Amino acid sequence: MSNANKYELLYWPGIPGRGEFVRLAFEATKTPYLDVSNQVEGGIRQILALKDEKATYDADGNPPALAPPALRIHGEGKNGKALVLSQTPAILAFLGEKLDLAGADAAEKAWIQALALTALDLNNETHDTHHPVSTLAYYEDQKEESLRRATDFRESRIPKFFGYFERVLKGNKEGKGRYLVGDKLSYADLTLWQVVHGLKFAFPKELKAREEAGEFPTIFKTFFPSVPEHGQLKEYLDSDRRKPYSKGIFRHYPELDRQ
Ligand SMILES: N[C@@H](CCC(=O)N[C@@H](CS)C(=O)NCC(=O)O)C(=O)O
Structure with a gap:
């Protein structure tokens, strides 16, 4: 998997919103990421699926999100699958660790x-x-x-x-x-x-x-x-x-x- 596809932000298109806190972490560290709803044709469907009120665990073993934003991180889930994480502060804590934005100790x-x-x-x-x-x-x-x-x-x-x-x-x-x-x-x-x-x-x-x-x-x-x-x-x-x-x-x- 190329580095450009490792991180996929799942958030509403066209507004900064809570997705912006996650985008800034990528931009401040020059980390490639895919902003799914803004960059992928039909990407909005993934955001709607994410908050589908009938959803339970997904095929990769992730619990559903209550609301966007969510971050899909390839290779970091159970058994090397994709991890899908919701809640802005949980995303930032996880990502902060990866991108050296989380503190020294x-x-x-x-x-x-x-x-x-x-x-x-x-x-x-x-x-x-x-x-x-x-x-x-x-x-x-x-x-x-x-x-x-x-x-x-x-x-x-x-x-x-x-x-x-x-x-x-x-x-x-x-x-x-x-x-x-x-x-x-x-x-x-x-x-x-x-x-x-x-x-x-x-x-x-x-x-x-x-x-x-x-x-x-x-x-x-x-x-x-x-x-x-x-x-x-x-x-x-x-x-x-x-x-x-x-x-x-x-x-x-x-x-x-x-x-
Ligand atoms: N505490 C959550 C709040 C998530 C949230 O309220 N997301 C908004 C967009 S910024 C949303 O789409 N809400 C839809 C809903 O609550 O049904 C977080 O920080 O991620």
Whole structure:
């Protein structure tokens, strides 16, 4: 099996979404991967099959996924078959180990996992600003609740999470504001970077006001601009492989932003 086919990302086409955390790990380490729904004709069928509500274990012995993203890793499953792994943080922990993004020792691995989970909590809370009542219902049918939720999110949750990550970045002397743990890039850095990037899109006025007020200077001035310097991230971010935000987790509804 050629290296180009070893990793197959199974995620919805056309949006960054949660698949983006996995893509960034590949791009930051220049690791070849197949983005099935975006690159394979009819690839969407594999994503639909993945979340088929009647599915049990697949032919390679993998349990079904509740929801995308999933990663298929050829040769890493039972008896040399393909491993199919779902849940963003589980994918990142597994892949981080393979791509040297998971930390140097047991303590670093545990911290990186906890920090990535914390950044993913912020990602999930962002989703809930436009879908506070039901994931299935339209935003337009939960606008009032969204406004209350987004106001609280902007006023108390953003500063809580950003304040936390600012302290972690500042406290890690080795990282010089560039890394959350140690002196090299981890999947926790990539995860935090993507959430900050998405929030800048979703709540541009809120983020700009905080940055201009001098809040969270390590995040905004050191960490955020430095992450894309790794691997082929800059080229990736300028390419059409990086999908635009639309109806995914990071949505821009002006009425939910700071007024
Ligand atoms: N905790 C899961 C959440 C997965 C998830 O909510 N996936 C979304 C797309 S980003 C989805 O397609 N959900 C469909 C569903 O829940 O039915 C993860 O991090 O992977």
